[in-house]
Amino acid sequence: MYNVLNLAKRRISIRNFLSEPIDLRDVLYALDAARNAPSGANKQPWRFIIITDNELKKKIRSYCEDAEKEFHSRAPEWMKSWLLEKGITWRKEFLTQAPVLIMVFGKTKEPYWVQSVWLAIGYLLLALEERGLASLTYTPPKVSWANKLLAVPTDYMLQVIIPVGRAKESKRSKERLGLEHIAYCNKWGHTYDLCLNGIDSYKR
Numbered sequence: 001m002y003n004v005l006n007l008a009k010r011r012i013s014i015r016n017f018l019s020e021p022i023d024l025r026d027v028l029y030a031l032d033a034a035r036n037a038p039s040g041a042n043k044q045p046w047r048f049i050i051i052t053d054n055e056l057k058k059k060i061r062s063y064c065e066d067a068e069k070e071f072h073s074r075a076p077e078w079m080k081s082w083l084l085e086k087g088i089t090w091r092k093e094f095l096t097q098a099p100v101l102i103m104v105f106g107k108t109k110e111p112y113w114v115q116s117v118w119l120a121i122g123y124l125l126l127a128l129e130e131r132g133l134a135s136l137t138y139t140p141p142k143v144s145w146a147n148k149l150l151a152v153p154t155d156y157m158l159q160v161i162i163p164v165g166r167a168k169e170s171k172r173s174k175e176r177l178g179l180e181h182i183a184y185c186n187k188w189g190h191t192y193d194l195c196l197n198g199i200d201s202y203k204r
């Protein structure tokens with residue numbers, strides 16, 4: 001049985017994909033979920049390009065890796081150590097491994113376009129998880145190349161590339177702060193339990 005909490009707990013970022021094809025109807029299902037997200041003034045400032053062409057994927061990877069080399073050399077020390085610990089390098093093999101890439105663009109002239117597009121991305125990730133598909137939220141350091149490559153109007157900006165496919169790696173445990181560290185009642189630092197008036201408790 002799926003519910004939002006189960007899906008949210010189960011989803012993790014995958015950086016190694018099998019190249020086996022996936023059913024595109026599952027991707028469309030996830031985009032259908034994404035388009036139902038709320039947006040500032042209901043402007044729906046999101047657009048999605050589904051990439052299945054292998055030659056295009058190679059070009060996308062090449063643009064991203066060029067930018068990543070520069071990003072990795074200039075990253076602050078704390079980030080370099082974090083990236084090293086996670087095994088994240090400038091190499092973005094997943095961009096050619098995954099059978100599908102979803103390129104998500106936002107319309108920069110609309111109100112709250114960033115917030116709205118990222119809400120839709122959240123819906124999209126959970127819907128992919130529901131369909132048993134692995135994904136990654138990959139944010140390339142540079143994005144303007146994407147407009148030219150994919151003939152995207154200049155008032156749209158690439159926000160994320162989401163490789164989608166079957167995971168080659170096994171599931172890791174989830175590193176998250178507990179509810180008690182992030183949810184307060186009426187005032188910063190006051191335990192959320194206080195809002196339950198002592199009547200009930202919340203089972204995690």
Ligand SMILES: Cc1cc2nc3c(=O)[nH]c(=O)nc-3n(C[C@H](O)[C@H](O)[C@H](O)COP(=O)(O)O)c2cc1C
Nearest residue numbers: 011012013014015088136137138139140141174175
């Ligand atoms: C806004 C945003 C940007 C991210 N950018 C990248 C990225 O460029 N490369 C990458 O490998 N992971 C990226 N991630 C994935 C995060 O590293 C990952 O979500 C986080 O470490 C938590 O791990 P989990 O997704 O497995 O739960 C990004 C995630 C978010 C939400």
